[in-house]
Amino acid sequence: MKALSNFIEKILGAFVGLLMAVMVLDVTWQVLTRFVLKEPSSYTEELARFLLVWIGLLGAAYAYRKKAHLGLDILSQKLEGIAKRRLDIFISLVCMLFACVIMIYGGSKLMLLTLELDQMSAALQVKVGYLYSVIPLSGLLIVLFSLDRIVNGDPEPEELEFYE
Amino acid sequence: MDWSVVVLLVTFVVLLILNVPISIGIGVATFAAMLFTIDFGPAAVTVAQRMASGVNSFALLAIPFFVLSGLLMGRGGIAHRLIEFAKVLIGMLPGGLAFVNIISCTLFGAISGSAVAATSAIGGFMIPTMEKEGYDKNFNTAVTVASSTTGLLIPPSNILIVYSLASGGVSIAALFIAGYLPGILVALSLMAVCAVYAKMHGYPVGRVPSIKEVGKKTLDAIPSLFLIVLVIGGIVGGFFTATEASVIAVLYSLILSVFIYKEVKIPELPEIFIKSVETTAIVMLLIATSTAMSWMLSYENIPQNISAALMGLSDNPFIILLTINLILLLVGIFMDMTPAVLIFTPIFLPVAMELGMSPLHFGIMMVLNLCIGLCTPPVGAVLFVGCGIAKTSIAKLIKPLMPMYAAMIVVLMLVAYVPAISEFLPTFFGLYEAK
């Protein structure tokens, strides 16, 4: 479980980093085509939004793996040992429940519905269902990372990075 | 009271106390409350759809890009040079760096029109820099968060455009001009708080620099300062939109830090990109589930019901205006700005106009009020970004934010009860006729 989670974390990190780079290029292209080439591109705006949805939701799973999501840690700072571990397991279960019901069940139903009813995006002319496929995908990753946390314990939360 | 509201609040508060991630707590509570009126299946699909829709916005691109450029500026030596430059200019004042922070956030918020962008861009390097100089991290974050909201009052501002639409016809040009004074007042009031705070905590006061030093630091900072010129000039000159400016900031800081200053090596770039996604995603998930919650509140007509109940309490104009402000502050605590403006303008504007307020005056007051809500927990986009960037907890930010809320509320009261603060400039420039 741990090895699998670590492996997926690596791939996921590389993938979202790549999407980010593509998004930078895309918006740069948008400015270039409009301002330099005087021939505004018709699809860059939509592509950027779709990339943002993917980055936001896949990144959410990545940030979950890194325990970077914000919470009110007043209570959990006071707990130690077995009590803290029990609370951590409860939190993982809530996250897993959310990922299962909303992201996997709701998200895949949304994806299938839009695929079946054949909704097309305005500019890129791709099926909107592909855009939504990121919701159940991210949900699956969160479930996996939650299971790993329940079995192997929580990682340390991310710390502030200093710029030298 | 509506059962769905009770379920929403109880679920959310319990999950919050138990340290469940706030974004997920909002999502779970929203779904639970939704089940009162929508069947299980459609409710789950609707929450998923609202989440994706919340993030599916071009304007939000400013967040990942300014986070990324903030990281590059921090590691690439750009931030360092800019702050050295600012220090020789106003470092000798008590709380000087905090002033630098406030001015940067105000300027940046002003041109980008996005408080979230200002927090991520300026906070990304100001928070750690100030900490290195001996300031408390949570204080730095609080300063950044509070001062970033001024950019929503100082034009250009998307939220004022939203208000113009919702109010059915206040001139956008007049609203834009009207926002200057209140925005600057908020910035000044925050500076006053910082000066007192810095004195009380004995924060470092820089010495007066020599002319030679000023010259050297200025020269050092010129390429970095050009970033600001490029971004502001590009927006004002119509080469790109405020959102697109964020990608220009990424490109320029990339070139400067990798090829000119050579403080970032190319193999380090993937890690920097991944880091920026992580911070972005924390905020995006919060925006996603908050969007679902705002939707549920509107769908159940909850804001209207609550305000109708509260408005029946008095017929004294002073008290009514105070009540409106209290309700809006409360709304701002739980709701994001755009839905709040869309829902409450049609409810409160007629009441305010009966009290003799102009729609222009009311709009400025409302936006300023909701700006405060952007930096209050549990739902506050700017607060989330600030915490995400500083990697600090919301609980720790509350204490340093308290005096800043107080300062902002003082300005809010001034704006609410002194119409001239909003109406003088637009009248002076002939964009508006006061009655």
Added chain:
Amino acid sequence: GDTEVRTLKMAHTLDQTHPVHQGIVFMADRLEEVSGGKMTIDIYPGGQLGSERELMELLQIGSLAMTKVSSSPMEGFVPAMKVFNVPYVFRDNEHFWRVLNSEEGKELLLAGDSVNLRGLGYFDAGSRSFYNVDTPVYKPEDLTGQKIRVQQSQTALQMVKSLGGSPTPISWGELYTALSQGVVDGAENNPPSFYTSKHYEVCKYYTLNEHTSVPDIVLISSYIWNNLDQQEQVWLQQAMDDAVVYQRKLWAEKTQEALDAVQEAGVTVIRPDKKPFMDKVQAMHESYKGTEIYDLIQTFKAM
């Protein structure tokens, strides 16, 4: 039971001063009247429940009963709706309404039933025309090099391109700032929207070339429609049909009001010869050959 009131939730993206919103309010009142209080419509204006595309999705999901959409965002759901974004299919307003009220027009309204989006009726949204910051447009050549904001729709893009402008997709919310800062040089919309959006504060030339007539369409989720009993369906359709008549009159008034108001504010309203514009788009019409859009264009033109 018998005393229960059927409430339909209806959401749209327009503000409350918009004539289409007022048409919807009229419809809600009419429905209460004809049903003797047994049916009502709850209206959620101003986009508080989502954008037009998202609202249509909510109808498909079944968590929202009704919405009002422009036919452009409907293209992604019902491809036949593209026909309304093709420029100069209609000769004039009279022709336009003759088509909408014909059998073919009604068929088109029901084309979305297979994707759970059932049309109830067409509201008038007038004709769209160009407005520019500082360039008066008298003929298509004047659009050369002008960056014109368009809606996210392939047809809208081609339309501006075929008339000689550079189409630039920008969201409606960002448009005021984009116009005032010069990111785009102009946009296109109907007179009431040009007025209520305040774009006339920035754009000093309004050319009434009337390239497209794009109706607003009131949709109901097919799930919800099929759940209504026959009597309820009759009441709802009755309320819709009455609202259409009321709203058309209102639209004409608001269009005149808007044109008067923008001229008062210093905008030059240009009424160009439409022939050169019509000639420019013939190639675009031909490009649809072999598609259902082409057949629709021909059918409509012949009416």
